[in-house]
Amino acid sequence: MLLDKSIKELAKGLQAKEFTSVDLVNEALHQIEKLDGNLHSFITIREKEDILKDAAEKDKTRSASSNILHGIPFSLKDAYVTKGIKTTSASKVLDDYIPQYSATVYKKLQDTGAILLGKNNMDAWGHGGSTENTNYTPAKNPWDNSRIAGGSSGGSAVSIATRMTSFAIGEDTGGSIRNPAAMCNISGLKVTYGRVSRYGAIAYASSLDSVGPMAKSVEDLAIILEQIAGVDEMDGTSSHRPVDTYANDLEKSIKGKKIGLPKEFFAQGLDEAAKEIIMKAAKQYQDLGAELVDVSIPFLKYGVSIYYLIAMSETSSNLARFDGIRYGNTRDNFSEETMRRIMIGTYALSAGYADKLYKKAQKARTVLISEFDKAFTECDVLLSPVIPGLPRKIGELINDPLQNLLEDLYTVTVNLVGIPSLAIPAGFTKENIPVCMQLMGKKFAEKELLQIGNAYQMVTDWHKKMPNEK
Amino acid sequence: MKINVSALAKLANLNLSDKQLKDLEESIPGVVEYMDEVKNLDVDSIPETTRVTEEKNILREDEVTESLSQEEALKNAKQTHKGFFVVPNVFGGKK
Numbered sequence: 001m002l003l004d005k006s007i008k009e010l011a012k013g014l015q016a017k018e019f020t021s022v023d024l025v026n027e028a029l030h031q032i033e034k035l036d037g038n039l040h041s042f043i044t045i046r047e048k049e050d051i052l053k054d055a056a057e058k059d060k061t062r063s064a065s066s067n068i069l070h071g072i073p074f075s076l077k078d079a080y081v082t083k084g085i086k087t088t089s090a091s092k093v094l095d096d097y098i099p100q101y102s103a104t105v106y107k108k109l110q111d112t113g114a115i116l117l118g119k120n121n122m123d124a125w126g127h128g129g130s131t132e133n134t135n136y137t138p139a140k141n142p143w144d145n146s147r148i149a150g151g152s153s154g155g156s157a158v159s160i161a162t163r164m165t166s167f168a169i170g171e172d173t174g175g176s177i178r179n180p181a182a183m184c185n186i187s188g189l190k191v192t193y194g195r196v197s198r199y200g201a202i203a204y205a206s207s208l209d210s211v212g213p214m215a216k217s218v219e220d221l222a223i224i225l226e227q228i229a230g231v232d233e234m235d236g237t238s239s240h241r242p243v244d245t246y247a248n249d250l251e252k253s254i255k256g257k258k259i260g261l262p263k264e265f266f267a268q269g270l271d272e273a274a275k276e277i278i279m280k281a282a283k284q285y286q287d288l289g290a291e292l293v294d295v296s297i298p299f300l301k302y303g304v305s306i307y308y309l310i311a312m313s314e315t316s317s318n319l320a321r322f323d324g325i326r327y328g329n330t331r332d333n334f335s336e337e338t339m340r341r342i343m344i345g346t347y348a349l350s351a352g353y354a355d356k357l358y359k360k361a362q363k364a365r366t367v368l369i370s371e372f373d374k375a376f377t378e379c380d381v382l383l384s385p386v387i388p389g390l391p392r393k394i395g396e397l398i399n400d401p402l403q404n405l406l407e408d409l410y411t412v413t414v415n416l417v418g419i420p421s422l423a424i425p426a427g428f429t430k431e432n433i434p435v436c437m438q439l440m441g442k443k444f445a446e447k448e449l450l451q452i453g454n455a456y457q458m459v460t461d462w463h464k465k466m467p468n469e470k
Numbered sequence: 471m472k473i474n475v476s477a478l479a480k481l482a483n484l485n486l487s488d489k490q491l492k493d494l495e496e497s498i499p500g501v502v503e504y505m506d507e508v509k510n511l512d513v514d515s516i517p518e519t520t521r522v523t524e525e526k527n528i529l530r531e532d533e534v535t536e537s538l539s540q541e542e543a544l545k546n547a548k549q550t551h552k553g554f555f556v557v558p559n560v561f562g563g564k565k
Contacts, residue, residue, distance in 0.1 A: 096546075098545070100538050100542040100543070100545060100546075101538065193522045193523060194522075194523045194524070194525065207520065207521045207522065233530060236525060236528035237521065237523040237528075238525070239523070239524065239525065240525065302507060302508060302511065304504075305504065305505040305507050305508050306508060308505060309505055316482060320482075320483070325547065325548075325555055325557050325558075326543075326555055328546065331484055332485050332487075334484070336490060336493060336494065339479075339482075339484055339486070339490065339494065340497060340498060340501070342484065343475065343478045343479060343484070343494065343498060344498060344505075346482045347478055347498075347502060348505075350478075350481065356509050357506075357508065357509070360508045360509060360513065361508050362518035362519055362520060363511075363513040363514070363517070363518050364508055364511050364513050364516075365518075365519040366517055366519045367511075367516060401497050401500070401501055402500050402501050402504055405504075416519075417522065418522030418523075
């Protein structure tokens with residue numbers, strides 16, 4: 001399949017006229033038609049003739065100086081507003097919302113000449129880690145249809161794993177890129193807070209939301225990041241730091257790099273089979289010349305509480321704007337999961353509780369940041385699992401909201417601290433279910449993080465494995 | 471733990487059905503009880519973190535720039551009147 005190819009290979013093939021963008025989108029549309037009636041990775045697919053028209057135009061305008069993403073099909077999590085294309089955030093509240101403007105990340109990708117296929121399924125408003133909380137139809141895991149695809153960017157992960165798209169843009173507030181990447185065996189990057197503009201990303205929790213790429217390999221992630229990163233006058237929190245050339249020197253040796261193993265991430269609650277696979281990956285890093293060091297993040301055990309107090313408080317405020325007056329439908333269209341989060345956030349911010357809960361969580365957030373800072377004086381990156389076990393069965397936790405939140409333990413603290421984090425395939429259980437590892441880096445050290453991730457993918461082929469259903 | 475879910479719903483501008491109220495009365499206390507662990511953390515002397523951006527005082531020139539036209543801004547509204555949004559009655563009276 002053409003869409004098995006890396007972005008670099010696709011760009012090269014397009015330049016050499018070995019195949020065309022029309023071929024690529026036809027293949028993507030064919031996969032969508034064949035699989036998505038069962039997997040539900042898209043909420044909205046653009047009109048076929050519009051996509052084909054775009055592709056033909058890209059084939060016509062291609063030149064030697066065309067951007068590397070020119071003519072390559074991609075998809076967006078339905079959390080990004082796209083002018084003229086329905087944007088729902090997977091909620092019935094926005095069931096008929098047609099944005100009048102576009103998110104910066106979408107504009108930037110349009111400028112490269114990449115071709116939007118459609119908008120991916122997700123947990124409504126980003127509220128969830130399974131894509132079961134979509135107000136449409138839950139996505140299925142392509143490795144085992146009885147299991148969840150992960151979330152909240154579950155649709156994006158499924159569509160990449162099954163080659164319905166070449167790459168996607170996800171959004172990560174507490175693990176929403178890394179968690180589905182892990183469950184579907186693709187690669188995903190949560191960037192440093194501020195590295196990519198959030199303008200036009202429908203807000204879940206504004207101090208935590210991060211826009212990032214999802215793709216088949218670390219190399220692809222680096223290429224995409226280079227195109228979407230950078231300061232944006234429409235987002236005051238976007239960073240003025242220059243954008244690195246992430247895709248250059250990806251093959252640099254990682255000899256002498258220090259990889260920290262935070263012991264709390266390997267404690268009780270982690271599935272034994274998953275643990276074994278991740279420790280094997282750590283060993284592989286040793287073989288590549290890296291040094292393993294033991295580090296500690298004692299406050300990890302409070303991570304879920306700290307995170308959810310802050311995230312739910314912020315979401316109760318952000319979602320207050322959805323009143324059905326200027327756009328969208330009334331608030332009784334929120335699902336129960338979203339109502340619960342809004343109400344717990346309202347509780348944590350209400351008079352008498354704000355000091356005990358919300359402010360206390362913000363202070364504890366400071367402690368977490370200093371613990372990560374300290375760990376990074378002892379190592380270059382941290383290595384851990386992404387999720388505590390295998391993807392759950394669809395419906396397994398839907399009536400257990402607390403356990404559902406606890407599943408996010410390994411990913412949420414990264415957002416509180418604001419650092420970048422990479423999820424990449426690390427192996428399979430004997431049931432042929434993928435297991436990924438997480439590599440967390442220092443702020444704005446995406447380049448180093450991607451190099452370390454790429455070093456592993458150069459000597460392993462887990463990321464090349466595809467589900468049978470393809 | 472006792473939490474007044476109907477009062478919270480009112481604060482959050484949510485109209486709950488009877489079933490939703492019952493479900494949320496069952497599920498919210500368990501989650502809040504778990505998060506209550508932060509109350510006991512010894513962090514009183516530590517400053518709060520509200521954001522992790524390094525950017526400060528991002529301002530722009532006070533100039534008129536392009537924005538949505540009135541027509542575009544109203545396009546998604548369910549109810550408009552002579553170029554305005556129609557909003558629910560704020561100061562009492564019928565909704």
